[in-house]
Amino acid sequence: MSAKIRTQEEIAARVKALESMLIEQGIMTTQAIDRMVEIYEHEVGPQLGAKVVAKAWSDPQFKARLVEDASEACKELGISGLQGEDMVVVENTDTVHNIIVCTLCSCYPWPVLGLPPNWYKDPQYRAAITREPRKVLGDSFDFTVPEDVEVRVWDSSSEMRYWVLPQRPAGTQGWSEEQLADLVTRDSMIGVGPVAAAAS
Amino acid sequence: MTGAATLPGPYASPEALGESRRQVEELVCGLPGADPSQMGFQFPWEIRAFAMAVAAHQALRFDWPQFQGALIASIQGWENGNAERGEVPWSYYEHWVAALETVMATQCVLEPNVLDEKVQRVLAEPPNRNHHEAHTEPIAIDPARSPKRHGA
Numbered sequence: 001m002s003a004k005i006r007t008q009e010e011i012a013a014r015v016k017a018l019e020s021m022l023i024e025q026g027i028m029t030t031q032a033i034d035r036m037v038e039i040y041e042h043e044v045g046p047q048l049g050a051k052v053v054a055k056a057w058s059d060p061q062f063k064a065r066l067v068e069d070a071s072e073a074c075k076e077l078g079i080s081g082l083q084g085e086d087m088v089v090v091e092n093t094d095t096v097h098n099i100i101v102c103t104l105c106s107c108y109p110w111p112v113l114g115l116p117p118n119w120y121k122d123p124q125y126r127a128a129i130t131r132e133p134r135k136v137l138g139d140s141f142d143f144t145v146p147e148d149v150e151v152r153v154w155d156s157s158s159e160m161r162y163w164v165l166p167q168r169p170a171g172t173q174g175w176s177e178e179q180l181a182d183l184v185t186r187d188s189m190i191g192v193g194p195v196a197a198a199a200s
Numbered sequence: 201m202t203g204a205a206t207l208p209g210p211y212a213s214p215e216a217l218g219e220s221r222r223q224v225e226e227l228v229c230g231l232p233g234a235d236p237s238q239m240g241f242q243f244p245w246e247i248r249a250f251a252m253a254v255a256a257h258q259a260l261r262f263d264w265p266q267f268q269g270a271l272i273a274s275i276q277g278w279e280n281g282n283a284e285r286g287e288v289p290w291s292y293y294e295h296w297v298a299a300l301e302t303v304m305a306t307q308c309v310l311e312p313n314v315l316d317e318k319v320q321r322v323l324a325e326p327p328n329r330n331h332h333e334a335h336t337e338p339i340a341i342d343p344a345r346s347p348k349r350h351g352a
Contacts, residue, residue: 006294008243008245009323010319010323011245011291011294011297012243012244012245013319013322013323014297014315014319015245015248015249015252015297016245016248016322017315017318017319017321017322018249018252018297018300018301018304018310018315019248019252020318021310021314021315021318022252022256022304022309022310025309027256027259027260027309028252028255028256028259032255032258032259033248033251033252033255034251035220036220036224036250036251036252036254036255037247037248037251039220039221039224040221040241040247040250040251041247086334094348095344095348098338101339103339110244115244115247129340130339130340131340133340133342134342147344147345147346148344148345148346148347148348149344150341150342150343150344151340151341151342152338152340152341152342153338153339153340153341153342154335154338154339155335155338155339156335157333157334157335159333159334160334160335160336
């Protein structure tokens with residue numbers, strides 16, 4: 001290997017080029033690589049989103065800063081890694097439920113949420129979630145948003161990446177941030193699933 | 201369109217993933233640097249490169265020690281050259297990529313010059329080239345279908 005310093009961008013481009021050449025030659029398929037990635041996808045990236053959500057639930061001032069400027073607020077917790085891209089947190093309330101998608105590719109705040117799940121890249125998810133969000137949540141994720149709650153779908157791009165601040169579940173008064181973080185699921189931060197219920 | 205109905209559900213059972221994982225771990229446990237603390241992935245390209253090497257091994261059925269040898273050689277090259285100069289920072293998966301390139305060239309499925317050209321083309325494209333501007337409003341809104349029931 002040539003002894004030169006490669007930037008993250010250069011090495012990522014090299015891997016992408018290598019992948020497309022091996023696929024063009026029929027040696028492997030994207031699906032075969034995806035299957036292998038699936039095994040480890042939960043181990044990519046720091047997956048710090050749950051920690052951020054738990055802090056926002058516990059500290060109203062932090063929550064205000066997070067909703068105002070997520071990139072800056074995450075830096076307070078030592079979380080960075082998005083290069084020049086803005087991260088925006090959209091907050092679920094009693095009247096609004098948020099979902100994220102990337103309609104054209106798979107833009108995703110991976111330094112906070114880890115690697116995107118396979119279905120996030122699926123053209124069917126990307127198209128259907130903007131057309132019939134409630135139906136997709138129900139049919140594909142077995143998740144129902146109450147009729148009296150508005151559903152908003154946010155399109156992430158390479159310039160601005162969204163993620164969802166779910167609502168704090170009932171019955172968690174007095175819980176520590178660590179306990180709360182255990183309730184936060186990846187899907188709840190994408191907006192396609194609930195946070196775990198507090199066990200009584 | 202009825203895309204929603206045909207979306208994949210949970211896309212792999214934990215049991216199936218566990219079995220695949222055991223197979224992969226059996227494969228990688230003899231590699232240099234394969235201790236669990238070093239196997240973690242920090243960047244998406246790392247897991248892509250990792251997955252590609254295993255997929256290539258399964259597809260082409262080359263002897264795994266070939267990959268192992270290439271990985272050791274790349275790491276040794278770094279140690280020999282870098283110990284004095286300290287210029288190139290350590291990245292385990294860069295060696296993984298280099299080893300994969302070596303093995304693919306040996307298998308005659310990769311021409312290094314062609315790869316270099318392709319890399320330049322990838323770098324010349326803006327990332328997600330059609331998706332570069334920020335979208336600051338929701339792309340879709342499905343309003344509440346009934347008014348909020350106060351005190352419900």
